[in-house]
Amino acid sequence: MKVVIMGCGRVGATLATWLDNDGHDVTVIDIRPDAFKRLPPEFKGRRHAGNAIDQDVLARVGLRQADAFVAVTQGDNRNVMATQMAKHLFGVRRTLCRIYDPIREEIYRDLGLETISPTLVGAQLLKDLIDKEPAAAGGETEA
């Protein structure tokens, strides 16, 4: 599968590495070239320094042939814009968009984007841990 990832932060670099290890054809785009330092030296995919909300850049990385596009930059709005371009301009079948702001996430999910809000996911995980506190704490002391 050909996957284009926008944003080479912690999440982007980790995802790119995993997909590369699984044998996928991975391209990572980041506006700051030094972000690629997060990728391991053995990473076989492509690193492309550029602005992924510029359709010329997206065309240059071959987005039209991509099977999936993932937007994980720090900016919700950049992710939203790039994902919509990938979906509507380049016809990418699978597009995934990270949106920190839960309200914006809900709006764009309603508008048909496949979205994930790490804010909600993270808070939910933490709450689940707190809710199960007695058992978990007991387990820890025993270990």
Added chain:
Amino acid sequence: MYIIVVGAGKVGYYLAKELLEAPEGHEVLIIELDAAKVERVTQELGDIALRGDGCEAATMEKAGYGRADMVIAVTGDDEDNLVVCQVAKAKFSVPRTVARINNPKNESIFKQLGIDTTVSATAAILAQIEQELPIHGLIQLLSLKGGGLEIVEVKVPQRASVVGKRIGELLLPQQSLITLIVDSDGTPRVPSNDTIIRAEDQVVAVTRRESEDALRAALTNSSSPAAPGR
């Protein structure tokens, strides 16, 4: 009208100022994240600035997007302008959204994503340059809302077949109307059927989008071989 302007940079500041000074008496609110810019607006234009993120729901509630007639997003970032307008439409049903775009190539995707109007300084300057070049093409001045009508400008070349003819005898595409003629020396004339077209006239016309090419051809094509003399 209640108009919300997002972004208090130079464009947003002067836009808000002009809107406030307009005789229509608009109610204007500027939303800006940067405290120094908010301060400047408040000092110069009065208490019309709200500090906050123009695409964050809490700020939008506070700003009263729900009763806004128009939202104009003029920050320096296309992605922010896009999201401001999309959220204004999707969550607050704002009837008219306007986005400033920096990359002219974003115009079509913005339209596709539901933004009512896009304004691009880059495209405007390009159009200006084209206007200054002696190519005798047709320049789009304005799209009229709905109906597919446009206001366009054409400069009549020296050897155009229409030179010396009365407007009444011109064969123009259907629903094309010559509304103004500006002489080569800059004098404007309101045309009638008896107005004579002269070389180098700037002709401003209303036309249908699909008739643009035909209108340009009618006003700029050189005398056809069949037409004797001038």
